[in-house]
Amino acid sequence: MKHLLKTFKIAVNEKTYVKDPDSSELGKKIVENSILMIQEMGFESFxxxxxxxxxGSNESSIYRYFENKHKLLLYLTSWYWGWLEYQLVFSTNSISDPEEKLEKAIALITRPVEMDASFEHINEMxxxxxxxxxxxxxxxxxxxxTENKEGYFEIYKRLITRMFEMIVAVNKDYPYPHSLASTVLEGVLHQYFLREHFPTLTDCNNQVTPTQYFTHLVFNSLKASTYG
Amino acid sequence: MKHLLKTFKIAVNEKTYVKDPDSSELGKKIVENSILMIQEMGFESFxxxxxxxxxGSNESSIYRYFENKHKLLLYLTSWYWGWLEYQLVFSTNSISDPEEKLEKAIALITRPVEMDASFEHINEMxxxxxxxxxxxxxxxxxxxxTENKEGYFEIYKRLITRMFEMIVAVNKDYPYPHSLASTVLEGVLHQYFLREHFPTLTDCNNQVTPTQYFTHLVFNSLKASTYG
DNA sequence: TAGCTTTTGATAGTAATACTATTATTTTTG
DNA sequence: CAAAAATAATAGTATTACTATCAAAAGCTA
Incomplete structure (x- = not known):
């Protein structure tokens, strides 16, 4: 995905960091390498x-950027959701047909992640x-x-709300638009996890994509006016 | 829920414990109070x-029952899934109509938990x-x-497989029965969590139950033959 | 370029965690 | 009642998740 502005920046809650990691080389190195390390050894061992x-830097220097590793995780995941939200808005903005818009949104949210050269120090995959x-x-x-009140999950909540609005636009009488939106957002992560570690608990594999499953799930829920 | 046998026991993977906590008073005290404490302070602080x-017992004594708190969590959660599976089998066994059977299964899995006097030292809620x-x-x-290979998630997987089978029995042409089963099992936990901490992200509240939402979701997915 | 500020690095220290090991005491049971 | 089993007490280790202090380096500015 290409951005028009080279200086485009994903805005995350400033409380996640003590000093903006985007503001220095060390900060970017911390973010870049924390992604590599957390992925490699898992959050617990990191x-x-x-x-x-x-x-090649000092522990104490890292503490000047992030209070602790929990806040770093909040930073990284907020960045991810912000990045996804940006793509969602960008690519559904111009679509006026509600069904087409929702279909596009689901495709985007459930598709495998592609690299984005705009953010050199972040490996999106x-x-x-x-x-x-x-x-x-x-x-x-x-x-x-407490953390919710302090806004740490704002981006994620906004993403779900955007999905909610698209769902309502397709069928304003569907009774569970919030739950459906949150189920898709959370469920897609779960299906990716199962595909990797519990392949017998999912139909998603090389032939079947999460996109197909969730598209089917959402649109059949919305078409229905019976049951429940 | 009443059991016919007073000595009925939920069978969890023996590798979760060093010594069966059911085999002594201390073991039961460990289980009983770990449930209270984990619920109260969260798993991280426990x-x-x-x-x-x-x-009023020694740390070292607890280590003789459970290797570490991760294994204890595996024990507790396996027990829970085993208990739920028992209820599922018990209450759907006699139902021959596949739709009715699946509906009952969804209701059971998504309903609020009731206490079970058969297990005195376990607070199921x-x-x-x-x-x-x-x-x-x-x-x-x-x-x-590794842990999956060693069987620590067997009961949960079996539960999902049971749901899978019930789904297939209703519509053998539905293309995503594994994913739907795993989505319901995982999604219901998520909806309960959201209801408690992110009420704007779910429709489940005092008026709307997870049962209604998931019943709608599953049956409308299965009724459809189009899309995807 | 000297001097000041800011940033980073090095070192040390603390309380808590997640254990293991050993020995003593109590309880069970054959 | 003696032996075995279970539990308790104590001590000790490596690691974690920090905090505090001071030194060194880099950057910026008059």
Whole structure:
């Protein structure tokens, strides 16, 4: 995907970082290599000490950018959702037919991630893997309500709301548009996870895409006026 | 729910424990109080040391029952899925009509949990909360493939397979029965979570139940022969 | 380019976690 | 009652997740 502006920036909640990692080389190195390391060793094993060693920098320097690894995860995943939202808006904006628009939106949200050369220090495909494997951990915490109030999940919520609006535009009488939107957003991560680790629990594989499954799911839910 | 046999026992993978917690008073105390504590403070803050203090027992004694808290979580969640599976089989067994059977199955899986007096040391409602908040963490790990091979997720997989079979029995031409089954099982936990922490992202509330939403979702997917 | 500010690095230190090992004590049971 | 099993107590280790302090380097500015 090509951007018109070279200086285009994904805006994430400023509370996720102490110092904007986009503002320095070290900051970008922290983000770039944290993506590589979290994907490689998993969020649990990942530490700022190890990251410091890897980038030839000091643990204490990393703490000047992110309070802790939880906040870093919030930063990375917010960035991902912001990036996805940008693509969603960009590519559905001009479509006026509601069904076509929703179909396009589902395709975009469920498709395999492609690299985006606009952000040199971010490997979007690895970041997608991180979102699949770790995103739930960012909200399945005792602090979720506080953090929600502080706006850490705004982008994700906005994305779901956009899907909600597109669903309503197709069928204003469908009774569960919020739940359907959140099911798709969360469900697609789950199907990608299952395809990798529990292939017998999903139909998604080399022949069948998550896009086909979720398109079928959503449109048949919306066509129906019976049941429930 | 009443059982005919007082000695009825949910069978979980023996590898989850070092010594069967059902085999002693201390074991039952560990299980009972770990449920209370994990629900209260969250899995991350929960430690064997704190549990030991709470039950007036020693940390080292707890290690003789469970290798670590991850294994304890696998034990607790496996127990929950085993308990749910038992209820599912029990209450759908006698139903011959496939649609009615599937409808009953969805209702059971999506309904709010009721207490079961057969297991005195287990608070099923709190355990359900734990499954909602922590289950993903048991498989979103770097060890998932090894642990899957070792059978730690067998009961959950069997539950999904049972749902899969019921779906196929209703419509053998539906192209995504595995994905639909896994979406319902995982999605219902998610909807319960959203209802609690992100009410704007779900339609489930005091008026609308997860059962209604998922019943609608599944049956309209199965009725359709078009799309996708 | 000297001098000031900002950034980064190095070192040290703390409380807690997640264990393991050993030994002592209590409880069970044959 | 003795032996075995279970539990408790204590100590110890490596690692984590930080915080604090000070030194060095880089950048910027008069």
């Amino acid at each position: 530490t700022f000490k190890k990251l410091g060693d890897k980038i 690895l970041l997608h893997q991180i979102v699949v494997n770790e995103y739930s951990k960012s909200y399945l915490t005792k602090e979720v309500d | 430690t064997f040391k704190k549990l030991g203090d709470k039950i 709190l355990l359900h909360q734990i499954v909602v908040n922590e289950y993903s963490k048991s498989y979103l790990t770097k060890e998932v493939d």
